[in-house]
Amino acid sequence: MGDVSYKDLGLSNTKEMFKKAMDGGYAIPAYNFNNMEQLQAIIIGCTESKSPLILQVSSGARKYANQTLLRYMAMGAVEMMKDMGGSIPIALHLDHGDTFELCKSCIDSGFSSVMIDGSHHPFDKNIELTKQVVEYAHSKDVTVEGELGVLAGIEDDVSSEVSHYTKPEEVEEFVNKTGVDSLAISIGTSHGAYKFKLSDGESPPPLRFDILEDIEKRIAGFPIVLHGASSVIPEYIETINKFGGKMDNAVGISEDQLRKAARSAVCKINIDSDGRLAVTATIRKVFADKPGEFDPRKYLGPAREELVKMIKNKNENVLGSAGKA
Numbered sequence: 001m002g003d004v005s006y007k008d009l010g011l012s013n014t015k016e017m018f019k020k021a022m023d024g025g026y027a028i029p030a031y032n033f034n035n036m037e038q039l040q041a042i043i044i045g046c047t048e049s050k051s052p053l054i055l056q057v058s059s060g061a062r063k064y065a066n067q068t069l070l071r072y073m074a075m076g077a078v079e080m081m082k083d084m085g086g087s088i089p090i091a092l093h094l095d096h097g098d099t100f101e102l103c104k105s106c107i108d109s110g111f112s113s114v115m116i117d118g119s120h121h122p123f124d125k126n127i128e129l130t131k132q133v134v135e136y137a138h139s140k141d142v143t144v145e146g147e148l149g150v151l152a153g154i155e156d157d158v159s160s161e162v163s164h165y166t167k168p169e170e171v172e173e174f175v176n177k178t179g180v181d182s183l184a185i186s187i188g189t190s191h192g193a194y195k196f197k198l199s200d201g202e203s204p205p206p207l208r209f210d211i212l213e214d215i216e217k218r219i220a221g222f223p224i225v226l227h228g229a230s231s232v233i234p235e236y237i238e239t240i241n242k243f244g245g246k247m248d249n250a251v252g253i254s255e256d257q258l259r260k261a262a263r264s265a266v267c268k269i270n271i272d273s274d275g276r277l278a279v280t281a282t283i284r285k286v287f288a289d290k291p292g293e294f295d296p297r298k299y300l301g302p303a304r305e306e307l308v309k310m311i312k313n314k315n316e317n318v319l320g321s322a323g324k325a
């Protein structure tokens with residue numbers, strides 16, 4: 001497979017998107033996908049709600065879907081959006097890249113934005129690795145997200161039992177020395193469907209907006225990213241548990257907290273788990289209601305429809321990105 005620039009695929013980097021999101025007080029949704037139905041739902045949901053979009057691919061997703069196929073899927077997604085009469089900017093972003101080589105490979109195969117997640121390394125090593133990726137990415141007009149602070153939960157192959165909040169006193173040096181375009185921070189979100197261990201009747205703790213505010217003061221106007229930001233939508237958990245699933249104690253970030261974050265310097269909000277739950281809840285219900293069904297279109301189709309609904313609701317009522325493209 002030869003090299004290709006994202007520009008030839010009709011994709012955009014995140015620079016302009018983040019500038020507008022910062023000025024407009026909303027956040028761009030970054031939806032993860034692994035297969036065709038998820039990609040279709042994301043394109044339909046964002047085109048219909050006229051929201052700028054970051055299509056997000058983890059290294060696991062890249063292995064799962066095949067990297068060559070992915071390139072053409074992204075290209076097809078842009079064409080599908082145009083066929084629908086849309087004109088939304090779409091970025092193709094590597095989620096949690098862990099090496100320079102992986103980031104380079106994605107850039108060379110048409111990604112318009114990459115994350116280099118050096119958050120598990122010591123500060124100086126994180127700077128060195130991030131800077132190396134930035135130098136290559138910027139030579140191709142590709143934008144880069146870095147990370148400071150560690151989220152609890154699983155970040156691809158790396159898992160952490162506890163979170164380490166971002167230290168505000170480190171952000172300025174990190175941003176200046178690396179040249180990154182955006183920064184993922186840890187203020188109490190975490191990956192997956194089990195974000196907090198709560199006793200009966202206890203509510204999840206609020207996000208650490210005090211840390212966010214301190215960071216915003218130190219690097220005013222700089223785009224901040226929130227990972228692990230699914231709400232773990234309770235209706236989906238109920239449906240999953242009702243139809244044979246077992247997801248007790250699954251809990252996420254409340255929509256109110258996310259609305260507050262979206263109005264701040266948080267310009268990108270990552271959502272993977274909520275999409276997985278929408279699909280799983282719908283498929284479980286179809287299987288329970290129609291046990292004789294074996295045509296994948298009859299359960300993946302409704303799952304796709306539900307995902308479109310979820311995405312439109314996020315864009316319109318939580319992130320505020322609807323109508324901004």
Ligand code: G3H
Binds near residue numbers: 032059061096191
């Ligand atoms: O942050 C992790 C994302 O949810 C991607 O998950 O590595 O299982 O594809 P994955």
Ligand code: 13P
Binds near residue numbers: 095
């Ligand atoms: P969730 O697991 O909360 O959806 O977070 C996804 C994410 O941060 C992808 O990088």
Ligand code: ZN
Binds near residue numbers: 095155191227228
């Ligand atoms: Zn993440």
